[in-house]
Amino acid sequence: MTNSQLSEAPLLVAARGGTPSRTPVWFMRQAGRSLPEYRKLRAGTAMLDACMDPEMVREITMQPVRRHDVDAAILFSDIVVPLKAAGVDLDIVPGTGPVVANPVRTAEDVAALPELRTEQVQPVLDAIGLLLKELGGVPLIGFAGAPFTLASYLVEGGPSRNHERTKALMHGDPELWHLLLGRIADLTAAFLQAQVAAGVSAVQLFDSWAGALSERDYREFVLPHSTRVLSSISGVPRIHFGVGTGELLPAMREAGADVVGVDWRIPLDVAVRRLREAAPELPVPVVQGNLDPALLFAGVPALEREIGRIVGEGKAAAGHIFNLGHGVLPDTDPEMITKAVELVHAAR
Numbered sequence: 134m135t136n137s138q139l140s141e142a143p144l145l146v147a148a149r150g151g152t153p154s155r156t157p158v159w160f161m162r163q164a165g166r167s168l169p170e171y172r173k174l175r176a177g178t179a180m181l182d183a184c185m186d187p188e189m190v191r192e193i194t195m196q197p198v199r200r201h202d203v204d205a206a207i208l209f210s211d212i213v214v215p216l217k218a219a220g221v222d223l224d225i226v227p228g229t230g231p232v233v234a235n236p237v238r239t240a241e242d243v244a245a246l247p248e249l250r251t252e253q254v255q256p257v258l259d260a261i262g263l264l265l266k267e268l269g270g271v272p273l274i275g276f277a278g279a280p281f282t283l284a285s286y287l288v289e290g291g292p293s294r295n296h297e298r299t300k301a302l303m304h305g306d307p308e309l310w311h312l313l314l315g316r317i318a319d320l321t322a323a324f325l326q327a328q329v330a331a332g333v334s335a336v337q338l339f340d341s342w343a344g345a346l347s348e349r350d351y352r353e354f355v356l357p358h359s360t361r362v363l364s365s366i367s368g369v370p371r372i373h374f375g376v377g378t379g380e381l382l383p384a385m386r387e388a389g390a391d392v393v394g395v396d397w398r399i400p401l402d403v404a405v406r407r408l409r410e411a412a413p414e415l416p417v418p419v420v421q422g423n424l425d426p427a428l429l430f431a432g433v434p435a436l437e438r439e440i441g442r443i444v445g446e447g448k449a450a451a452g453h454i455f456n457l458g459h460g461v462l463p464d465t466d467p468e469m470i471t472k473a474v475e476l477v478h479a480a481r
C-alpha cells in the first residue's frame with residue numbers, strides 16, 4: 134500500500150472535504166464487548182494489561198475490520214492508558230469504568246502528576262507498527278482523551294454523573310484548574326504526537342463529558358487546553374468528539390478540529406448550520422456521526438430509515454464520516470453493525 138493509495142481512502146477524502154468513492158463509516162467502540170471473538174480473547178486479561186500487549190491490541194483492533202467492512206480501524210486502547218503508563222495509580226473496573234486510587238484535588242496532587250515519556254507507551258506504538266503492516270488501505274485512527282474528560286476522572290476519582298467536584302475545582306480555584314488542565318494537555322499531546330509519529334492516519338480527541346458544561350465555562354476553562362492539544366498535531370486530520378455537545382460544536386471546532394463529531398441529539402444539517410453561522414469565514418465544515426447507538430436494536434427497517442435520513446442530512450456538510458453518536462452498546466448484535474455498514478455504503 135503506497136501513501137497515495139491510503140490518502141484516497143474514503144475516510145481521509147471525506148475528512149479533507151473531498152468526494153469519497155463511498156460514504157465512509159466506522160463505529161466508536163467497534164472493537165469490544167459486542168464481539169464474541171473479543172470476549173473470548175480478552176477472557177482472563179485485565180483491560181489495561183490488554184492495552185499494553187501489542188499482539189492483543191493488533192488482533193482486537195482488526196476484529197471489527199474483518200467482520201464489518203468498516204472504512205477505518207480505531208486503535209484498541211483507552212483514554213486512561215497514557216495516565217496509567219505515566220504512573221498514575223488507576224484501574225478500569227468492569228461495569229464501572231476508570232477508577233483512580235488517589236483523586237487529584239489539591240495543589241500538591243496536581244504538582245505530583247507525572248509527565249509522559251514516549252517509551253512508557255512503547256507497547257501502544259509497537260501495536261500501531263503491527264497494524265500498519267496488516268491494514269493496507271484501511272486508515273488507522275489513533276486517539277486520546279481530552280483534558281476536561283480526563284480531569285473529570287482524575288478529580289472525581291471515577292465516573293461521575295454530575296462532575297460536581299470537577300466543577301467545584303474549576304470555579305473554586307481557577308488557577309489550580311488551569312494548572313491541572315495544562316498538565317493533562319501536555320500528556321495528551323505527547324501521547325497523540327507519538328501515535329502520529331508511529332503512523333496513524335487520523336486522530337480523534339474524545340471529550341466525552343464536555344456536554345456537561347455551559348458554552349461559557351467550556352470556552353473559559355477547557356477550550357484553551359484542547360486547542361493546545363489539537364494545535365500540536367499536524368499532518369493528519371483531527372476529529373473532535375463529545376456527547377451532548379449541540380451547544381458547544383462551534384467552540385469544539387475552534388479548538389482546531391478538522392472534523393466535528395455530532396451525537397444523535399441534533400440532526401447533521403442543523404449541526405452544519407450552527408457551525409457555518411458561527412464561522413462564515415471558514416470552509417464548510419466536515420462532520421462525523423450521528424446514529425443513535427440504540428437504533429442498532431430497532432430492526433432493519435427502522436435502521437435503514439434512520440441511516441437514509443442521516444446520509445441525506447450529512448450532505449449539508451463538506452464531508453460526512455458516518456458513525457454512531459456515541460459508542461457501540463455492549464449488548465448490540467454484531468450482525469446489526471455489519472448490516473448498518475452495508476446500508477450506509479448503499480445509501481445515496
Ligand SMILES: Cc1c2[nH]c(c1CCC(=O)O)Cc1[nH]c(c(CCC(=O)O)c1C)Cc1[nH]c(c(CCC(=O)O)c1C)Cc1[nH]c(c(C)c1CCC(=O)O)C2
Nearest residue numbers: 161162163164165207210211212227228229230339341460
Ligand atoms: C469515556 C471513555 C472511556 N474510554 C474511552 C472513552 C471515550 C469514548 C466514550 O465516550 O465512550 C475511549 C475508548 N475505550 C475503548 C475504546 C476502543 C476503541 C474503539 O473501538 O472505539 C475507546 C475509543 C475501549 C474500552 N474501554 C473500556 C472497555 C470495556 C472493558 C472490557 O471489555 O472489559 C473497552 C472495550 C473500559 C472503559 N473505559 C471507559 C469507560 C467508561 C469504560 C467502560 C467500563 C465498563 O462499562 O466496563 C472510559
